Amino acid sequence: MGTYVVTGATRGIGLAVAELLHERGHDLVLAGRNAEALAELEKRLPGSSSLVVDLRAPEGIEPAVAGLGPLPSLDGLVHSAGAIELGEIAKTPYQVWQDLLAVNLVAVAELTRVLLPALRAARGHVVFVNSGSGLRAKPEWGAYAASKHGLRALADALREEEHANGIRVTSVYLGRVATEMQRKIHEYEGSEFDPSKYIEPRTVALAVLAALETPRDAEVTEVTVRPGV
Known part of the structure; x- marks a missing residue:
């Protein structure tokens, strides 16, 4: 069996x-910023370990990974964590841009860089959970x-x-998924959130696993x- 790092694991x-x-x-390294939630998840998934890291502060990633101890090889890295803020460009302050770019791009690049030696050793697989917004941009989603x-450019390079x-x-480009992020989007849009209308997280996970298990x-x-019909 292999070893995988999964971000946004809680x-x-x-x-x-x-x-x-x-x-x-598989053996897992569960990455997230909530140490208590990660500890609870470790109990549910015996044999896993935690990587407590705040992706809003990419400079802390390398020392956090070093704290794991030796990681000689890594079969896969799944970037699932992400953040969202919506609004017109004219009303979006620079701090929002900085925060979104930090979590959704800069931290992803930094974690990948730090783990590349272990990934190379295992001829590993990197999965970037992206969005339809990585292919096209809509008003208020700038x-x-x-x-x-x-993130798409990072993956391609x-x-x-x-x-x-x-x-x-x-790269996995997603439509709307029944997650808390989707609930936040509906609050912004002023519409009711009905999870049954959207993709289940486990369905996305199955697509990720299919890519990982491709010969x-x-x-x-x-x-x-x-989303299906």
């Missing part, structure tokens, strides 16, 4: 991915879409740079997951 898509990987018998377009090292890279003679570079 809820939503990250939690669903962690649960599926644990069911498959800052979020910019961070997700950047990493794939080209690390191909010779055997690292596979997958080595192929690489799933992009997956788009939209």
Whole structure:
């Protein structure tokens, strides 16, 4: 079995991915900023360990990873954590841009960089959980879409740079998923949140797992997951 790091592991898509990987018998490093929630999750997923890190402060990632001790090889890194703020560009202050770019892009790049030696050793797989906003931008979604377009560029560049090292890279572009982030979007839009209308986090996790479990003679570079009918 392999070893995987999953960010945003305490809820939503990250939690669903962690649960599926644990069911498959893999060792997990559960990453998030809430130490108490991570400790509770460790009890639910025996054999896992925690990486307490605040993605809003990317400068803290390298020392946090060093605190894990030796990590000689890593079979996969699943970037599930993310943040969102909506609003017209004319009304969006620079701090919102900084925060979104920190969590959705800069911290992702930094964690990937720090873990690359272990990923290279295992010819590992990096999965970027992206959004339809990483492919197109809508009014009032400018800052979020910019961070997700950047995430797409990061994934594409990493794939080209690390191909010779055997690292596979997958971007997963999502439609609306039944998570707390979706609830926040509905509050902004002034509409009622009905989770039954959207993708279940476990369904997304199954798509992620399918990419991870694709035989080595192929690489799933992009997956788009939209709500069903």
